[in-house]
Amino acid sequence: xxxxxxxxxxxxxxxxxxxxxxxxxxxxxxxxxxxxxxxxxxxxxxxxxxxxxxxxxxxxxxxxxxxxxxxxxxxxxxxxxxxxxxxxxxxxxxxxxxxxxxxxxxxxxxxxxxxxxxxxxxxxxxxxxxxxxxxxxxxxxxxxxxxxxxxxxxxxxxxxxxxxxxxxxxxxxxxxxxxxxxxxx
Ligand code: ZN
Numbered sequence: 001x002x003x004x005x006x007x008x009x010x011x012x013x014x015x016x017x018x019x020x021x022x023x024x025x026x027x028x029x030x031x032x033x034x035x036x037x038x039x040x041x042x043x044x045x046x047x048x049x050x051x052x053x054x055x056x057x058x059x060x061x062x063x064x065x066x067x068x069x070x071x072x073x074x075x076x077x078x079x080x081x082x083x084x085x086x087x088x089x090x091x092x093x094x095x096x097x098x099x100x101x102x103x104x105x106x107x108x109x110x111x112x113x114x115x116x117x118x119x120x121x122x123x124x125x126x127x128x129x130x131x132x133x134x135x136x137x138x139x140x141x142x143x144x145x146x147x148x149x150x151x152x153x154x155x156x157x158x159x160x161x162x163x164x165x166x167x168x169x170x171x172x173x174x175x176x177x178x179x180x181x182x183x184x185x
Contacts, residue, residue, distance in 0.1 A: 004041045004055035009105045011056075015151040018051075018058040020085050025059075026127040035082055035125055038063045046071050047103050048141050051148030054104050060085045062145040066138065071101060075137045083132075084123040086146050091133070092117035098140045099170060100154040109170040111163035112154050114143045 007013050025031050034057070042050040042063055048071075049064040065080040066072075095113040102108075118139050120132045134142050144154055158164055165174060 001040050002037045003044050004037050006103050013053050016058050017151050018053050018060045018149040021059050045103050049145040051145050053148050060149045082125040086120050086122040089119045090115045107167055111159045112157045113159055114140045
């Protein structure tokens with residue numbers, strides 16, 4: 001097991017389109033080890049998710065787990081999932097807005113509106129086809145993670161540029177009213 005180095009905004013790997021993972025790769029001990037390392041890295045930094053390009057590997061693979069998280073209190077939980085080659089379908093165009101953060105954009109939060117219900121088709125870490133329906137906060141988490149596979153960051157999708165703030169200012173000026181900003185619209 002190893003904690004991987006996280007690429008920060010400005011590193012070109014975060015802006016590349018990632019390549020699909022082959023069946024042969026999924027079955028390799030090397031990729032399985034890499035998945036374990038990604039999970040360990042996500043836990044180490046209190047991330048809700050981590051995409052392979054964030055740890056310098058441009059392949060279509062993300063890990064997600066939402067438990068009690070000090071960086072995102074009071075959110076619905078989801079167990080550990082490994083998403084390989086995810087394909088996303090929007091089930092509801094209505095959006096929810098959440099203050100997103102990203103391990104590759106440390107110290108900042110930004111308000112982003114995303115469709116609030118999606119379906120994901122993907123392969124799990126055994127290469128088995130699976131489907132997952134996500135709503136509300138989890139829908140946002142997954143869209144954020146899968147954006148990384150297309151070279152996109154949440155700052156590309158801000159509601160407006162005045163809603164990109166430092167974490168300390170977020171806690172001071174925005175968090176007290178955060179409920180007002182987590183609206184359906
Ligand atoms: Zn991110």
